[in-house]
Amino acid sequence: MSSLTRKFLSLLLWEFKLQLRYYFWIVGLVMTLVWFGILSLMPSELSALWVPVLLFVDTCTIGVLFVAGMLYLDRSQGTMDVIAVMPIATSTWILSRILSLSILCSVFALIIILVRAESVVWVRAVPAVLLSSALYTSLGFLIACPFKKLMDYFLVMALTIALMNLPIFGYFEVFDSAFLWLLPTQPVMKVLAGSLGEMTTMDFTFAMGLLLVWLGVINFFCTKAFSVYVSQRMGA
Amino acid sequence: MIEVEALTFRYPRQKTDTIRGLSFQIEKGEIFGFLGPSGSGKSTTQKLLTGLLKNFSGNLRLLGKDASAWAHDFYNHIGVGFELPNHFTRLTGLENLKLFASFYGDSGTSQPLTPMELLDLVGLTDSARQPVSEYSKGMKMRLNFVRALINNPDLLFLDEPTAGLDPLNARNLKNIIKELKNQGKTIFLTTHNMYDADELCDRVAFLVEGELKLIGSPDELKRQYGQKTIEVITPGTPEDKQGVSHQFSLDNLGTDQAFLDLLNSGPIESIHSQEATLEEVFIQTTGISLL
Numbered sequence: 129m130s131s132l133t134r135k136f137l138s139l140l141l142w143e144f145k146l147q148l149r150y151y152f153w154i155v156g157l158v159m160t161l162v163w164f165g166i167l168s169l170m171p172s173e174l175s176a177l178w179v180p181v182l183l184f185v186d187t188c189t190i191g192v193l194f195v196a197g198m199l200y201l202d203r204s205q206g207t208m209d210v211i212a213v214m215p216i217a218t219s220t221w222i223l224s225r226i227l228s229l230s231i232l233c234s235v236f237a238l239i240i241i242l243v244r245a246e247s248v249v250w251v252r253a254v255p256a257v258l259l260s261s262a263l264y265t266s267l268g269f270l271i272a273c274p275f276k277k278l279m280d281y282f283l284v285m286a287l288t289i290a291l292m293n294l295p296i297f298g299y300f301e302v303f304d305s306a307f308l309w310l311l312p313t314q315p316v317m318k319v320l321a322g323s324l325g326e327m328t329t330m331d332f333t334f335a336m337g338l339l340l341v342w343l344g345v346i347n348f349f350c351t352k353a354f355s356v357y358v359s360q361r362m363g364a
Numbered sequence: 365m366i367e368v369e370a371l372t373f374r375y376p377r378q379k380t381d382t383i384r385g386l387s388f389q390i391e392k393g394e395i396f397g398f399l400g401p402s403g404s405g406k407s408t409t410q411k412l413l414t415g416l417l418k419n420f421s422g423n424l425r426l427l428g429k430d431a432s433a434w435a436h437d438f439y440n441h442i443g444v445g446f447e448l449p450n451h452f453t454r455l456t457g458l459e460n461l462k463l464f465a466s467f468y469g470d471s472g473t474s475q476p477l478t479p480m481e482l483l484d485l486v487g488l489t490d491s492a493r494q495p496v497s498e499y500s501k502g503m504k505m506r507l508n509f510v511r512a513l514i515n516n517p518d519l520l521f522l523d524e525p526t527a528g529l530d531p532l533n534a535r536n537l538k539n540i541i542k543e544l545k546n547q548g549k550t551i552f553l554t555t556h557n558m559y560d561a562d563e564l565c566d567r568v569a570f571l572v573e574g575e576l577k578l579i580g581s582p583d584e585l586k587r588q589y590g591q592k593t594i595e596v597i598t599p600g601t602p603e604d605k606q607g608v609s610h611q612f613s614l615d616n617l618g619t620d621q622a623f624l625d626l627l628n629s630g631p632i633e634s635i636h637s638q639e640a641t642l643e644e645v646f647i648q649t650t651g652i653s654l655l
Contacts, residue, residue, distance in 0.1 A: 138466040149454035206450025210511070213414055214467040215439040359416060 135216060136224060143228035150201065152194055152232060159190065160236045167244050179245050180320045181296055183237050183257065188289060188313075190233045191264030196272040196281050198225060203276060203358075212359050219351045226265045226347070233261035245324050252332060253323035259339050260316040266346040267292070267312065273353035312342035365519055365550040366390040366413060370422035373412055382408045384574040385422070392518075395541070395551040397565035397582075399558070399646065405574040406554045407447075410521055413552065414444055427519060440468060443517035447524045447554075449504030453497040457488055457507050460496060461514060468515045482510035485540060487533065501528040509537060513544075520544065523554045538564060558642040562586075568642065572650045582642055589648050590639030596626060597633040607633050 129137075147153060163182055167175050202208045211221055237257045241248055271288055275281040295317035297303040308314045318335035321327065366389065373383040383405050390396045400406050411417040412424065415431065415438055424431040427441055451460045461479035477485070483492050486506035496504065505528045512520060525541070526534040541564055545551060555561055561568050562582045569579045578585065592614040597607040612623045614637075626632075640648070 135467060142463045142466065145459075146452060146454070149452075205453055206446065206448055207452055209446055210444075210450050210464065212416055213439050213442070213444045214464065215436050215515075216467055217436050 139224040140228050143224055156236045176246050180324050183320050184317055187233045187237050187261045188264045191261050192268035194229050195265045195268040199272045200278045218354055222350050229265045230261040234258045249323055256319035256323045263316055263343050266350055269350050270346055270353055273357040315339040365392050367425040372422050373420040382574050386576050392550050393548045394566045395545050395564050397561040397568035398554045399568055400571035404571045442519045443512035445509050445512035445522040445525055449508050451496040456493045456495055458492040464511055465514050486510050520549055520551045526560055562642050570646055570649055578649045585645045586639040589645040593638045595636045599631055599633055
């Protein structure tokens with residue numbers, strides 16, 4: 129195992145430890161139980177229709193909120209300053225944070241699928257949920273970077289989430305437009321729906337490919353935003 | 365270890381330079397004090413030296429290489445102790461050190477002290493498994509300090525290392541700094557504390573509004589800016605317990621008859637040279653008080 133891989137795995141383990149100490153896993157569990165409660169109130173045919181939407185909203189909420197929370201904690205504790213003078217690339221640290229939070233989101237999303245979904249294509253569902261969580265977590269990281277106060281972040285986050293949730297209308301065929309494909313969350317909705325329902329392999333692969341491209345683009349900007357809004361403003 | 369030549373830096377969207385043409389060198393094994401009032405550019409200079417800020421003009425060589433030639437492996441060789449405590453407060457002191465030690469991996473840098481040994485060094489053994497949120501400020505500062513040593517760095521940046529420490533712990537920490545110097549470590553010490561600077565530093569630099577006003581060894585500067593006289597205090601009258609002060613020039617002191625007569629005339633309470641304190645040197649040089 130190379131030194132970089134070992135460092136990355138070690139970082140990942142510490143991220144999980146921090147998530148546990150900050151009760152993120154307990155909050156995730158409580159949210160999942162709330163979703164179960166909501167789903168149990170629905171008739172089963174309605175529940176099947178709503179599970180992909182619920183996953184879409186769940187991964188979004190957990191990812192976007194938790195990553196901002198972690199970033200805020202790092203800022204308030206000053207630990208970001210220390211990480212900046214450690215022998216790891218910023219992009220590696222960002223990747224470990226996004227991946228660890230994505231795994232957290234995915235675990236709860238997959239529990240929902242396991243318990244409530246009826247026709248699951250697991251080879252699609254697992255990567256789809258993981259990449260969807262990663263996209264929302266990355267998006268949350270990108271939006272959170274410029275804000276020093278969590279409250280300032282919430283307003284922008286709410287507007288962003290409102291915009292990013294538009295693909296739900298496409299899913300319910302209330303409003304479908306090519307414009308939705310400009311949103312990074314459109315492939316998220318597609319792959320989640322495609323994991324739990326009918327979708328051709330080509331369509332699913334296309335949506336996954338697009339999701340990967342968006343992930344790459346957003347992570348590129350995450351590193352840039354971190355450098356501009358966090359690293360260079362440390363102690364200022 | 366550090367070579368700085370005409371270093372100039374301006375933050376984006378600012379109209380004036382924060383750092384203006386700094387030039388200095390720091391040798392291996394030297395403790396270099398960087399002194400200046402708040403807002404003088406000390407932190408910015410440290411950020412430039414630690415590679416956190418780029419886009420400067422001038423030349424900067426660190427550990428024998430041009431600053432631009434260093435990548436993240438630079439941080440294998442340096443340790444940074446920040447002015448304010450910065451820890452993961454839900455983790456214990458020991459976990460904090462283990463976490464940051466894991467960043468170094470097998471970097472090739474020797475690591476003679478384990479996290480537990482480092483905690484022992486600053487008297488935190490008993491609190492090793494206590495969450496940092498329960499630490500006092502002094503304990504957090506001691507943890508800050510030993511975290512900077514976790515990779516056994518060749519070059520150490522310390523920002524106000526004794527701030528918030530009681531006299532006993534401050535003494536212990538200064539002894540460790542001296543020991544590190546004896547081991548050949550180079551230390552860049554940023555401080556407001558003139559007593560620490562005087563005791564620890566081989567040389568000090570005074571920074572005001574981004575410009576270096578003076579560099580020299582504390583002893584040299586204190587002599588240079590002090591009066592070349594001594595003050596002899598003899599007992600005063602029973603009513604005047606402060607004693608009587610007599611001033612003599614250091615020039616030809618051994619043949620100064622008045623001085624010799626005073627020594628032979630009766631009891632002497634004290635004799636002091638009249639060298640300046642570092643704070644007086646700073647005020648004389650810059651016209652600004654550090655506090």
